[in-house]
Amino acid sequence: xTAKILIIAEHAGGRLNQSTARCLACASQISPGAGADVxxxxxxxxxxxxxxxxxxxxxxxxxxxxxxxxxxxxxxxAPQIAALATAxxxxxxxxxxxxxxxxxxxxxxxxxxxxxxxxxVEGPRxxxxxxxxxxxxQSVEVPEGTRVIATVRTASFRPVAAGAAAPIRGVQVGAxxxxxxxxxxxxxxxxxxxxxxxxxxxxxxxxxxxGSEANFRILYQLAGKMGAAVGASRAAVDAGFVPNDMQVGxxxxxxxxxxxxxxxxxxxxxxxxxxKDAGLIVAVNKDPEAPIFQIADxxxxxxxxxxxxxxxxxxG
Amino acid sequence: xxxxxxxxxxxxWGPTIRAxxxxxxxxxKKIMVCLKRVxxxxxxxxxxxxxxxxxxxxxxxxxxxxxxxxxxEALRIRERGGAAExxxxxxxxxxxxxxxxxxxxxxxxxxxxxxHGTELEPLAVAGLLLKLVEKEHPxxxxxxxQAIDDDCNQTGQMLAALWDRPQATFASKLEVDGDRIxxxxxxxxxxxxxxxxxxxxxxxxxxxxxxxxxxLPDIMKAKKKPLEILAAGSLGAALEPSLRTTGYAPxxxxxxxxxxxxxxxxxxxLRDKGFLG
Ligand SMILES: Cc1cc2nc3c(=O)[nH]c(=O)nc-3n(C[C@H](O)[C@H](O)[C@H](O)COP(=O)(O)OP(=O)(O)OC[C@H]3O[C@@H](n4cnc5c(N)ncnc54)[C@H](O)[C@@H]3O)c2cc1C
Numbered sequence: 001x002t003a004k005i006l007i008i009a010e011h012a013g014g015r016l017n018q019s020t021a022r023c024l025a026c027a028s029q030i031s032p033g034a035g036a037d038v039x040x041x042x043x044x045x046x047x048x049x050x051x052x053x054x055x056x057x058x059x060x061x062x063x064x065x066x067x068x069x070x071x072x073x074x075x076x077x078a079p080q081i082a083a084l085a086t087a088x089x090x091x092x093x094x095x096x097x098x099x100x101x102x103x104x105x106x107x108x109x110x111x112x113x114x115x116x117x118x119x120x121v122e123g124p125r126x127x128x129x130x131x132x133x134x135x136x137x138q139s140v141e142v143p144e145g146t147r148v149i150a151t152v153r154t155a156s157f158r159p160v161a162a163g164a165a166a167p168i169r170g171v172q173v174g175a176x177x178x179x180x181x182x183x184x185x186x187x188x189x190x191x192x193x194x195x196x197x198x199x200x201x202x203x204x205x206x207x208x209x210x211g212s213e214a215n216f217r218i219l220y221q222l223a224g225k226m227g228a229a230v231g232a233s234r235a236a237v238d239a240g241f242v243p244n245d246m247q248v249g250x251x252x253x254x255x256x257x258x259x260x261x262x263x264x265x266x267x268x269x270x271x272x273x274x275x276k277d278a279g280l281i282v283a284v285n286k287d288p289e290a291p292i293f294q295i296a297d298x299x300x301x302x303x304x305x306x307x308x309x310x311x312x313x314x315x316g
Numbered sequence: 317x318x319x320x321x322x323x324x325x326x327x328x329w330g331p332t333i334r335a336x337x338x339x340x341x342x343x344x345k346k347i348m349v350c351l352k353r354v355x356x357x358x359x360x361x362x363x364x365x366x367x368x369x370x371x372x373x374x375x376x377x378x379x380x381x382x383x384x385x386x387x388x389e390a391l392r393i394r395e396r397g398g399a400a401e402x403x404x405x406x407x408x409x410x411x412x413x414x415x416x417x418x419x420x421x422x423x424x425x426x427x428x429x430x431x432h433g434t435e436l437e438p439l440a441v442a443g444l445l446l447k448l449v450e451k452e453h454p455x456x457x458x459x460x461x462q463a464i465d466d467d468c469n470q471t472g473q474m475l476a477a478l479w480d481r482p483q484a485t486f487a488s489k490l491e492v493d494g495d496r497i498x499x500x501x502x503x504x505x506x507x508x509x510x511x512x513x514x515x516x517x518x519x520x521x522x523x524x525x526x527x528x529x530x531x532l533p534d535i536m537k538a539k540k541k542p543l544e545i546l547a548a549g550s551l552g553a554a555l556e557p558s559l560r561t562t563g564y565a566p567x568x569x570x571x572x573x574x575x576x577x578x579x580x581x582x583x584x585x586l587r588d589k590g591f592l593g
């Protein structure tokens with residue numbers, strides 16, 4: 001019997017988030033060749049459903065299109081997902097703030113535990129996940145007969161390709177939806193036209209050493225020249241240099257760019273856990289003893305205010 | 317860094333003044349805050365040689381940093397007259413009394429330990445918390461968004477689901493307005509604002525506040541505050557795990573790379589690797 005897998009699509013502004021394609025990659029390892037269903041819960045989300053249907057490994061796209069789903073409110077989405085979930089052996093969502101908020105609520109409605117931040121598939125029911133800010137890797141097994149609910153650590157899986165054409169089907173669920181939780185607004189961060197931090201190939205990141213919001217401009221300029229996204233340490237966010245959505249680390253974004261360049265970041269374990277899967281890590285720090293040099297592939301001891309303009313000139 | 321808020325402890329104000337809500341005419345009776353005892357965040361955690369767990373013998377234990385933020389927020393609400401009582405609860409072995417005493421020293425009014433000797437999954441913890449909620453009837457439950465040991469990020473959401481009440485996760489701002497809350501949440505796309513009816517569950521992010529330092533006289537006072545102990549088995553919640561942990565391993569280490577002398581060498585290295593076109 002092949003395992004039935006349901007993936008909860010993440011989307012915003014009429015676009016599918018890349019985390020869905022990464023969850024599909026995870027599903028294909030759990031049950032190679034079987035295909036997974038993708039649930040798009042939204043309002044007027046036809047374009048999102050079409051994007052999902054194009055992804056490799058999708059068996060069918062299920063759509064719940066209703067006004068209540070216009071914003072991703074976990075208390076509203078969870079009962080709908082739980083109602084569908086009874087037909088599945090696995091329900092996977094991304095380990096993004098969307099999935100972290102939603103999936104435990106689904107799991108609790110189904111009275112089953114959740115595997116958070118699933119980072120590798122060791123067998124159909126055996127997985128690993130990071131604990132203690134990535135200082136240890138836990139192996140967990142979900143016993144036969146227990147439904148698997150998991151959030152997928154997106155940085156651990158490469159997105160599947162597009163180009164397929166799975167069927168799309170509208171579904172209705174009878175679940176009663178609460179009105180006790182209401183979406184008011186989303187204030188988006190400072191990313192602007194820059195590439196998205198979670199999916200960018202190149203990331204330039206600044207820490208407390210950058211010193212101020214104004215000084216971050218030199219990082220934005222360099223990033224602009226290189227086509228890179230910009231990230232930050234918690235210290236830089238706390239100090240108000242940059243908005244919260246730029247934080248990388250244990251409690252921020254976990255990313256896996258091909259190149260990560262850290263300027264004025266000391267390399268605390270909570271930061272490093274967010275960049276462990278980066279292809280190449282470059283660190284520029286004026287302190288030769290900074291812990292980030294212990295894990296950097298290329299280190300340069302120097303003042304970032306001299307290094308960045310010089311770099312920009314050389315690239316330019 | 318935590319700051320010393322100094323001044324008059326709300327404890328000296330007496331319950332009547334504390335219960336008055338300035339501005340809204342209505343105040344909560346009770347806020348419940350859940351604390352977890354975890355390995356202190358400054359400890360460099362190591363996996364045991366036999367892979368059965370991480371080394372915790374002789375290691376400093378503390379309140380999970382996110383839970384400390386949860387308690388700080390509850391205390392601030394009480395101090396500005398928005399709640400009459402703050403109750404701290406934890407689930408775990410007898411040693412957890414230390415963290416509850418710290419919570420009392422920070423300013424909580426009373427504490428409840430649900431004693432249980434072995435590790436519980438978040439769903440079981442949420443089930444036990446639901447039993448406490450049914451006993452205590454808090455207007456608001458505040459918990460950390462994740463514990464820095466298992467990094468699960470589940471308990472608050474699961475409690476909200478079992479309780480059939482709103483959840484506002486990853487809060488960086490919490491405003492109480494009569495029987496509603498307005499919460500600013502840190503999400504991947506920026507900041508999301510939601511509104512929820514009380515009672516509700518809020519989970520805290522790092523930027524909600526900076527917890528206060530505990531002062532010595534408060535530690536003495538905390539010894540006299542009530543700390544109730546209940547046996548986990550007596551509450552009638554399901555404690556069986558859904559998952560089986562089969563082992564722990566150290567993470568794959570990244571190799572220390574090479575140092576370069578100057579920007580020229582850095583640019584050269586980046587070009588060699590195919591970056592910079
Ligand atoms: C529960 C918890 C969760 C956390 N989660 C996260 C997280 O998700 N992400 C995160 O990043 N942190 C997180 N932290 C915080 C983490 O522990 C560190 O405090 C933080 O990462 C430090 O940021 P930083 O490296 O920018 O600052 P610092 O540690 O202060 O380092 C600044 C560095 O800049 C260098 N520098 C200064 N001036 C210059 C210059 N002109 N040129 C070059 N170098 C310079 C200094 O030598 C220093 O190494 C968390 C902490 C806790 C307790």
